[in-house]
Amino acid sequence: MTSETPRHAQTQAPAARQAPVKVARLRLDRSRPDAAPDKAAESPVSWTDLRRLNSDAATMRRHRLYVESRGDDITRRFDLLRTLLADAIDEHGILRLGVTAPTTGAGTSFVAANLALAMARRPSARVLLTDLNLRRPGLARMFGANAPAPLSEMLTGAQRAPTQLRLFSDNLAVLLNSQPIKGSAExxxxxxxxxxxxxxxxxxxxxxxxxxxxxxxxRDDLLSCLPHLDGVLMVADGTGNTARQLRDAEELLSGRTRLVAVVLNRGEIRKPFHELVRDIRNRFSGSGRDKDGRHD
Structure with missing residues (x-):
């Protein structure tokens, strides 16, 4: 009896010592008491959970950003552009639409913001407006708002999208940037x-x-953006851009992305409204091209 008791204790002792270790390991794997809980994984932020943007209505009016369709010439043209673009967007599956121009100062921020506002006027829409002109960001200034953080923090993975996104209206969220980034293309x-x-x-x-x-x-900033897009809208400055610049821009985009349309900004338009509608439709359908593939 006395000689067997130590042997019995020796065979059972290792199992008794190992059991708490296994239990502790399972408890750590499940509750992770030594790590902070991942709140984003537990309860993902939804569209309606996004923080509201503190924009300034007077600043927006000064930059000619129009939330409501007022029936004037500008909002009517952006509503028309929205509706005409819908055909090309649906046909070619364009979810990610970029707004660019041949040169700086043509009004891309003005067109992008008003087009996003026009699209957001549709009750079923959920529009996301992003400032990817990292070298010269302009949307935050036009909305009279400050970006929550430099957009570079999100693009490098240091911050998640919910910390940067702001809800301007029920149907429009904006991703703004207030800090220029020198190495934007990289x-x-x-x-x-x-x-x-x-x-x-x-x-x-x-x-x-x-x-x-x-x-x-x-620069190569625009080319660096193209992999993130499905198509682009070209803005031509009627008072500054030349025909040569437009041709060079179109040639550079050719084969790299889909050029959805070209929009004239700051130009004196002499055509009647119904002719403008016809010309835009021809641009989308391709019926306005001659035998060499050039536009009328």
């Missing part, structure tokens, strides 16, 4: 930028994304 080429934009899209499921982009000519 940042947009990083895998982290594509991943951040993809995760934002998957989390909030917008019906349309509008991107305010840098100009086509001069």
């Amino acid at each position: 940042l947009l080429q990083e895998p982290s930028a594509a991943q951040a934009l993809r995760e934002m899209r998957q989390q909030f499921m917008p019906t349309q994304e509008i991107y305010d982009l840098p100009p086509v000519l001069g």
Whole structure:
């Protein structure tokens, strides 16, 4: 009896010592008391949970951003552009639409913002407006707002999209930037930028994304944006851009993305309204091209 008791204790002791270790390991795997809980994983932020943007109505009016369709010439033209673009967007599956121009100062921010506002006037829409002109951001200034943080923090993965996104209205969220980024082209080429934009899209499921982009000519910033887009809208400055600049911009985009349409900004328009509608429709359908593929 006395000689067997130590042997019995020796065979049972290791199992008795190991059991608490296994229990502790399972408890750590489940509750992770030594790590902070991942709140984003537990309760993902939804579209309606986004913080509201503190915009300034007077600043928006000064920059000619129109929330409501007022029946005047400008809002009527953007509503028309929205509706005409809908055909091309549906036909070619364009979710991510960029707005660019041949050169700086053509009014891409003005067109991108008003187009996003026009699209957001549809009750079923969920529009996301993003400032990807990282070298010269302008949307925050036009909305009279400050960006929550530099957009580079989200594009590098340091911050998640909900910390940067703001809800302007029930149907429009904005991703603003107030701090210029010198190495913008290099940042947009990083895998982290594509991943951040993809995760934002998957989390909030917008019906349309509008991107305010840098100009086509001069730098490679615009080319760095193209992998993130399905098509672009070209803004031509009627008082500054030349026909040569438009041709050079179109040639640079050719084969790299879909050019959805060209919009004239700051130009004196002498045609009647119904002729403008016809010309835009011809542009989309391709019926306005001659035998050499050039536009009338």
